[in-house]
Amino acid sequence: MRHYRIIIAIALVLFIVSKSGLANIARILCQKSSEYICHTIKRGESWISLFPNSTERDLVMRLNRMNIPLYGGEKIAIPKNHDYDLLEQSPLPSKITPLGKKLIYVSINPSVLAWGAYNSAGTLVAWGPAVGARGWCPDIHRACHTSLGRFSIYRKEGPGCISSKFPVPRGGAPMPYCMYFHGGFALHGSYEVPGYNASHGCVRLFVPDAKWLNQDFVSGERDVAVIITN
Numbered sequence: 001m002r003h004y005r006i007i008i009a010i011a012l013v014l015f016i017v018s019k020s021g022l023a024n025i026a027r028i029l030c031q032k033s034s035e036y037i038c039h040t041i042k043r044g045e046s047w048i049s050l051f052p053n054s055t056e057r058d059l060v061m062r063l064n065r066m067n068i069p070l071y072g073g074e075k076i077a078i079p080k081n082h083d084y085d086l087l088e089q090s091p092l093p094s095k096i097t098p099l100g101k102k103l104i105y106v107s108i109n110p111s112v113l114a115w116g117a118y119n120s121a122g123t124l125v126a127w128g129p130a131v132g133a134r135g136w137c138p139d140i141h142r143a144c145h146t147s148l149g150r151f152s153i154y155r156k157e158g159p160g161c162i163s164s165k166f167p168v169p170r171g172g173a174p175m176p177y178c179m180y181f182h183g184g185f186a187l188h189g190s191y192e193v194p195g196y197n198a199s200h201g202c203v204r205l206f207v208p209d210a211k212w213l214n215q216d217f218v219s220g221e222r223d224v225a226v227i228i229t230n
Contacts, residue, residue, distance in 0.1 A: 024110050024111065024195070024196065025063075025064055025077070025111070025113060025195055026038065026064055026076050026077045026195075027075070028111060029063065029064075029077035030075065030077050034080075035079060035080060035081070036077040036078060036079055036080065037077070037078045037079075037080060038075055038076075038077055038078075039075065039076055039077075039078050040073065040074070040075050041070045041071065041072055041073065041074045041075070041076065042072060043072040044072075045072075046069065046070055047060075047061060047069075047070060050070075056082050059079070059082060059086060059089075060076065060077075060078055060079070061129075061206075062086065062089075062128055062129055062206070063077060063079065063089060064076050064077060064195060065113045065114070065129035065130075065193065066129070066193060066194060066195040067129075067191060067192075067193045067206055068191075068192060068193065068194045068195075086127075087124065087126075087127070090114070090124060090127045091107075091112050091114050091127075092105060092107070092114055092116040092124060092127055093124070094123070094124045095122055095123055095124070096118055096122045096124075097122055098120060098121050098122035099118075099120070099122070099225055100120060101223060101224065101225055102117070102118065102120055102217065102218075102223065102224045102225070103117070103118040103122075103224065103225045103226070104116070104117055104118075104153075104187065104213065104218075104224060104225070104226045104227075105117075105118060105226075105229075106130050106132075106203055106226070106227070106228045106229070107130075107229050107230070108130065108131065108132035108133075108146055108197055108203070108229070108230055109229070110196065110197065113129060113130055113131055113195070113196075113197075114127055114128065114129060114130055115127060115128055115129075115130040115203070115205060115209070117213065117217050126209075126212065126217075128205060128206055128209040129193050129205070129206060129209075130187075130193075130203050130204065130205055131193055131194065131195075131196065131197050131198055131199060131204050132146035132197045132199060132201070132202075132203055132204075132228075133145045133146040133197060133199050133200060133201045134196075134197050134198045134200075135197065137200055139166075140200070144199075144200045144201050145201060146185065146197075146199070146201050146228060147182045147183075147185050147228065148228050148229060148230055149182075149227070149228060150225060150226070150227050151181040151182045151225070151226045151227075151228070152221075152222045152224065152226060153179045153181055153187075153218050153221065153222070153223075153224050153226060154180055154181065154221055154222060155179075155180040155221065156177070156178065156179040156180070156214050156218055157175075157177070157178050158177065158214070159176045159177060159211075160176070161174075161175045161176055161177065161178035161186075161188060162174055162175055163175055164184075165184065166200055174190075175188035175189070175190075175202065176188060176207055176210060176211070177189045177207070177210035177211045177213070177214035178202075178210075178214075179210075179213065179214055179218060181226040181228075184201075185201055185202055185203075186202050186203070187202070187203045187205060187210065187213065187226070188202055188203070188204065188205065188210055189204075189205055189206065189207035189208075189209070189210030189211065190204035190205065190206075190207065190210075191207065193205070193206060203228070
């Protein structure tokens, strides 16, 4: 019985730790009391019940870097004004030094968790949530990481893209609109973007964002630079 209680206690601690990153972005936004309302989720509330308007719902999910179901007691930041352009809320600079080619910039820093698409003139044209590796992956019994640095998209696939490795041992995890930038590392769509780093190493994006990048922004191999930072 004592061992059972210890196991339960450890599991509870791990659950709390795993969820602690959920409120990180919301906590930062909630500090801007003049711009945001900090809402505590009540039992039974969902994205759809809270935000029946799909445009408003998409905005709040992006600001909180989450597309997973909500749970009771969780806090999310809700903007007081819903009439602004999403680009105005980007955590990334609106202008950078031009690279002479298009760029997908990704920050997996827990206080940022975002990607930005820059045109060849260095102007931000779109952005969205992004999460990277969780740090420790229990299914492979070792640390996991997202490769940092400058890369290029060297291969992309459509909505049927799947992992050849995960879940172990046979793979098959959906990676819609994958865009490989370094070995087996890819940017891809996911319905499990939880507001904190959670992958084995790939960069998870909202599925519509991955589709847009894949089909409308990345024209061909090596024509888009990718910079991944922590």
